[in-house]
Amino acid sequence: MLNRAIYTEEHQQFRESVKKMYAKELVPYVEQWEQEGIVSRAFWQACGENGMLLPDIPEQYGGMGLDFRFNAIILEETAMAGTTGPAFGVHNDIVAHYINNYGSEKVKQEWLPKMATGGAIGAICMSEPSTGSDLKEVRTKATPVEGGFVLNGSKTFITNGINADVAVIAARVGDDSGAKAISLFVTGCDQKGFIKGRKLDKVGNRSSDTAELFFEDLFIPAENMLGKQGDGFIYMMKELPQERLSIAISCQAAAQHAYDIAVGYVKERRAFGKAVFDFQNTKFVLANLKAQLQVGWAHLDACIEALVEKRLTTDEAAAAKLWHSELRCKVVDDCLQMFGGYGYIEEYEIARLWRDARVMRIYGGTSEIMKDLISRSI
The missing domain is CATH 1.20.140.10 (Butyryl-CoA Dehydrogenase, subunit A, domain 3)
Incomplete structure (x- = not known):
């Protein structure tokens, strides 16, 4: 591997700490997670204790206030340890950023500190049984009601779907077709109407839990919409x-x-x-x-x-x-x-x-x- 000039001494020290932590908390358990089809929550909490969750999220929300290169080191070292089971790309790089960039202050304070400790694991809910890469065709529907929205629909191929405590959901508000009706919502996965289906039996990447999710009259408060209505796409x-x-x-x-x-x-x-x-x-x-x-x-x-x-x-x-x-x-x-x-x-x-x-x-x-x-x- 080339000498990589993008990383400073601080980055290299962080990399060494990740390697040391993985030798103890990850490598010995990869085969077990492969067989069980899920990464243990204890590992996520250990990652939180070692400053490996939400490194580039502001410190006021429990992150470390660093730059994306720290996220990259975590991704690299996870793969170099022989697994991509712990879905840091979803938790650190996607869900946390949606919440931080578009969530209300209340939503950020509610979820980001928990995600930073490993007390809450994040999932992003976009793909549907009839909609994969074409996100404009999302069919999960959010119906406006007093105080918020009621969601009905389903998602599939959701990484962290079983372990998830907090989810960002793409849903359609109104009857308009296309991208302009899509909005994003955040919700706790223990809410009534948020149903975790089966853990999908995949060809590979088996230690990463992937699930079907269903929403049956799932109420989401108005303040849990991310950003503006219709700007989700x-x-x-x-x-x-x-x-x-x-x-x-x-x-x-x-x-x-x-x-x-x-x-x-x-x-x-x-x-x-x-x-x-x-x-x-x-x-x-x-x-x-x-x-x-x-x-x-x-x-x-x-x-x-x-x-x-x-x-x-x-x-x-x-x-x-x-x-x-x-x-x-x-x-x-x-x-x-x-x-x-x-x-x-x-x-x-x-x-x-x-x-x-x-x-x-x-x-x-x-x-x-x-x-x-x-x-x-x-």
């Missing part, structure tokens, strides 16, 4: 660059981790009287992957720097999400091949990394949608 478009960059960061780090363990394996594994690493094909494949990873880190750092300086554009973020998610799949697939038959055995970490990689070309907007968004800027 605009807010989502403003926040998507950070969401997609977060995915790109996880993908790049996960690809690097797969490469690192593959290098270690081929140097130990022997075939035809010599290490697998000594075959020319192995060296050429690894050399090609190393070059791609080098380019990936340089590009990623440029995007992180642009986000911190508030100049990362929507199409640039889409390109980052597209490129790094595709890279992750390519790198992990090539690395699994080097393990031979053992790469397809569950007890080998590379098998899990291979399964986990595939959804990233769908999650946060499919590769096809990313290409469409990029094409609009041409």
Whole structure:
């Protein structure tokens, strides 16, 4: 990996503290979480105690008042530890930002301090059974009533859906079609009418709980609307660059981790009287992957720097999400091949990394949608 100039000594010290904490609180439990299909709440609370939740949220709301590079370090080190199960990209980088940027003072004071300690886990509720990447077609409906709104509808593929204590929900107010009727709401997940359905059985990324959610006459007070009525789609478009960059960061780090363990394996594994690493094909494949990873880190750092300086554009973020998610799949697939038959055995970490990689070309907007968004800027 290149010497990364975007990080200061303070960032590096934070990275070391994250690694130390993960060695004790994360790595020993990854297999357990994979089997149970959910990350323990005790881990979230440990993250809160170690200053790993809401690092770039103002201190007055329980955060650390730092910059997004600290968020990026958490995403990188989580992936480098061999898992993306703890969905920090959702909790830290999405839900907390919606609440901080568009919530009332009451809403911010109610939820952000709890999220910072791990006492409340966040979920973002956008995707629906008939609506994925096309957010303009959200069908969950919010009906105005005295003092607020009543929500009815359903969501699916919701990360942190089972663990969630607080949710940001996209819903349609009124009968207008298209984006102008969409508003955003925040609610506690223990409210009457907020129903958690089944935990979805996924191909990969199994330790990240993903659920179906249902809203049956769920009352949400008027002050729990985020921002202005009808501006929800605009807010989502403003926040998507950070969401997609977060995915790109996880993908790049996960690809690097797969490469690192593959290098270690081929140097130990022997075939035809010599290490697998000594075959020319192995060296050429690894050399090609190393070059791609080098380019990936340089590009990623440029995007992180642009986000911190508030100049990362929507199409640039889409390109980052597209490129790094595709890279992750390519790198992990090539690395699994080097393990031979053992790469397809569950007890080998590379098998899990291979399964986990595939959804990233769908999650946060499919590769096809990313290409469409990029094409609009041409």
